[in-house]
Amino acid sequence: MKFAFFDTKPYDRESFERCLESEKNLEFKFYETKLNEDTVTLASGCDGVCVFVNDTVNKEVIDKLCDMGVKLIALRCAGYNKVDVKYA
Numbered sequence: 001m002k003f004a005f006f007d008t009k010p011y012d013r014e015s016f017e018r019c020l021e022s023e024k025n026l027e028f029k030f031y032e033t034k035l036n037e038d039t040v041t042l043a044s045g046c047d048g049v050c051v052f053v054n055d056t057v058n059k060e061v062i063d064k065l066c067d068m069g070v071k072l073i074a075l076r077c078a079g080y081n082k083v084d085v086k087y088a
Helices: 010-022 059-067
Strands: 002-005 027-030 048-051 072-075
Touching: 002 010, 010 027
Parallel strands: 002 027, 002 048, 048 072
Antiparallel strands: none
């Protein structure tokens, strides 16, 4: 499975790359840029995305993710005010 991480900090990359040591069927792509309507295509070919508090997960982004076959949107934060939960 392939996952795209957005708004990635060095500590995120370090933590999640440890998972790759034991899980050989995972592939991670890390992006410093935030997820939004302009960057959503970076998730092309991925099974899921992992977003942070300032990423935009609105109707347009959700639709594009679905169109690309992305099946999972995971949050690595407590805040979700930029996620259209009702639409998702």
